[in-house]
Amino acid sequence: MRKVVLGLIGGLLILSGAIAMFFGALLVGVFGGDGRIDTDPVRINSTATALSSDIARIDAGLPSGFNFAEVYISATSVSGKDVFVGVGPARDVLSYLSGVPYDVVTDVSGRPGDEDSINLRRVRGEGTPPAPSAEAFWVEQSSGSGRQDISWPIKSGKYLFVVMNADGSPNVDVQATVGISAPWLFSAGLGAVIAGLVLIILGAVSLFFGFRKGKNRPELVYATPGSSVANDETAVDRPSYVANPPVTPGEAATEPAQSPPREADESAP
Structure with a gap:
């Protein structure tokens, strides 16, 4: 029963350690040492007045002051005009763009730099908004x-x-990149790799103690005076030794028929 329990525990520890190491290595490989991952630069050319993302609904329940992750957006004008990049509450941004023609970026796929890899949804309008930086x-x-x-x-x-x-003004032509940064993910991934390695070692130790063979102990043989075992002169060559049987109350203990072999005392004359 002991072997089964230790074997089961060892197997679970090794499996858990392997899973932890896999996901830890995945985080380290994807986010790297700086915990950041970026898309390839993509060119977006639109006749509209603005380019907008879909509404980002974030309900993470994050504690105040905890920086879970940061979103990075960079844009470079291809037409040579000054460019504006901003993020704001959806209600205020939609109010600002009300009546203005703008495109919503719904998907980015295909080859980097290919304009056909951008899927846009046009929101119609005819107005011109004030300068966004104001x-x-x-x-x-x-x-x-x-x-x-x-x-x-x-x-x-x-x-x-x-x-x-x-x-x-309308006709937005930019090359944009989007990324996310979470420096703690690298530390978390590295910690998962180390924890997984520790679990695997503990599992291996558990399996070792569960399935190792115990040492052979000498067999204790009880003999009574006159028995064949007590009179057997070759008993000393056996891996067992002969001892007196247990003494019951009222019986006198007898001398051992044969004691375990001992090394000769080299100091004797």
């Missing part, structure tokens, strides 16, 4: 010439990401 509802924003980057710590709520020309 609005106060953005939680993160960046505008200007060249590459513009924002990083936004993920928070619970509904948010929209927007890329547009800095002056609010």
Whole structure:
């Protein structure tokens, strides 16, 4: 029964350790040492006034002050115009874009840099919005010439990401990259690998003690005076030794018929 229990425990420990090492190595391999993963640059060319993400509904129940992860967005104008990148509460962003023609990016697939790999959904309108950088509802924003980057710590709520020309004019032509950073994932992955290795070692030790063979102990043989075992002169060559039988109350103990063999005392004359 002991062997079965130790074998079962050892097997479960090794299996758990292997799973922990697999997922830990996966996190380390995907996010790397800086805990960041980015998409390939993708060009988006639209005749609309703005490019928007789908509404990001985040209900993570994160404790206040805990930086679970950060989303990175960078955009570089291909047309040479100044570009704006921002993220804000969905209600405020939709109110700002109300009556304005804009495209919602619904999917990014295919080859990097290929315009046909972008799926857009047009929201119709005819208005022209004011310059986005003048609005106060953005939680993160960046505008200007060249590459513009924002990083936004993920928070619970509904948010929209927007890329547009800095002056609010139509015909947005940019090359964009999106990424996510969670530095703690690398530490978590490394910890999972180490924990998995420890579990595997413990499982191997459990299997070793569960299935190892015990040492052969000499057999204790009881003999009575005059028995064949007591009179057998070759008994000393056996892996057992002869001893007196248990003494019951009222009986006198007898001398042992034969004692276990002992090494000769070399100091004797």
